[in-house]
Amino acid sequence: MNFPIEKLPNIEFKTNEPLSKYTFTKTGGNADTLAFPKTREELVEIVNTARENDIAITIIGNASNLIIKDGGIRGIVIILPNFKNIEVNGDKVTAEAGATIIDTTIAAQKSSLTGLEFAAGIPGSVGGAVFMNAGAYGGEIKDAFESAEVLLPDGKIVTLTHDDMNFSYRHSLVQENGGIVISATFALKQGDGDKIQAEMDRLNELRRSKQPLEYPSCGSVFKRPTGHFTGPLIIKAGLQGRIIGGAQVSMKHAGFIVNLGGATATDYMNLIHLIQRAIKYQFDIDLHTEVRIIGEDGK
Structure with a gap:
């Protein structure tokens, strides 16, 4: 069954959309329907409509550590480029799922907050990084993660703590429960902005030289x-x-x-x-x- 986009006329959809346009590999087949929600309410509407019509849901982030097969994806595919707000509150940084990890590390550095330097060059989204417990150069998302707002398959939004997420190497709870990360909060520490930037620069140069x-x-x-x-x-x-x-x-x-x-x-x-x-x-x-x-x- 095709997703009934006519029931949600205010949400942006694309049908039979080549996913190669969105993946870092520049490969992948078409999505039956690709959705671009702008608000949490729209995201919940999409999930609830899919559940009511027994339509499979696939969420893709920045598609930087993703291969989509050439046959594409049936059902509804959701992408969150509109969810990109980043806020700093004291020693905590909260970023929406569609924000990039790189932009999140930059926001932390500008507030002289240390703890995310390892992620300065990771090209993924915040949602994808939490989903995968992304890591680089000895650090992992779980090291800085405090909590996340997650939309469950039943349409409820819950807050999951570090302990709830069951992090392990390239694994988190949302890989198992079908949840969609809406935002994540990272608990950081005050540091020296110049030293933080120097470490980010060092790791980015290392990445450029080796990758x-x-x-x-x-x-x-x-x-x-x-x-x-x-x-x-x-x-x-x-x-x-x-x-x-x-x-x-x-x-x-x-x-x-x-x-x-x-x-x-x-x-x-x-x-x-x-x-x-x-x-x-x-x-x-x-x-x-x-x-x-x-x-x-x-x-």
Whole structure:
């Protein structure tokens, strides 16, 4: 069943919309319906209408650590670029789900608040970062997280604390309960603004020097296996530079797969599976994807 957009005439929808326009990989099939709510009330209306009509809901954030398969996504897809407000109150920063983590770290630095420097270059949204418990350079979202407003599948908005979220490596409760993060509050500490900026600059330069930011990619593809680093394993397996279609194991960082031009999500998936098979065969190590993979296979 198609989402009854005519019942919600004041909300912006796009039908049969290519999701490749929204993903960092520049790949992915079409969404049956893509919704752009502007307020919490509109978001609740969409969720309630979908539930009443038994229509599947998919939420995508900044789509920076996401692969959407070439068959696209059925039901209703919700994206929250309009939810981007960031407020600083004392030593706390509250950001709506559609705000970028980068903008959130900048707001913290401007108020001389320390604790989010590790996230200065993470390209995802606040909602996606909480959903994934995103991390970089020894820090994770859970380290600064205090609470989040979450819309549950039954249409209720609840506040979930740090303990409620059941954080672990690249995992949070909302991956299990179907909740949609509306906003998150981070508890930080007063620091020296110049030192905070210097650390953010250092980490961003490190990111630029080591990661293939010049190409579209989905970020770090695999979770780090216990006792190993993924990039060196892929290099030892002789797979750095391997190309399938338009997708390549990055020559700059073997833990990334880049779109050289014209890649499809299927190219990405085939390359991921090749890497997993090779690492299992050569080293008896199971590589699990960090990147979120959703949608239906292409024809």
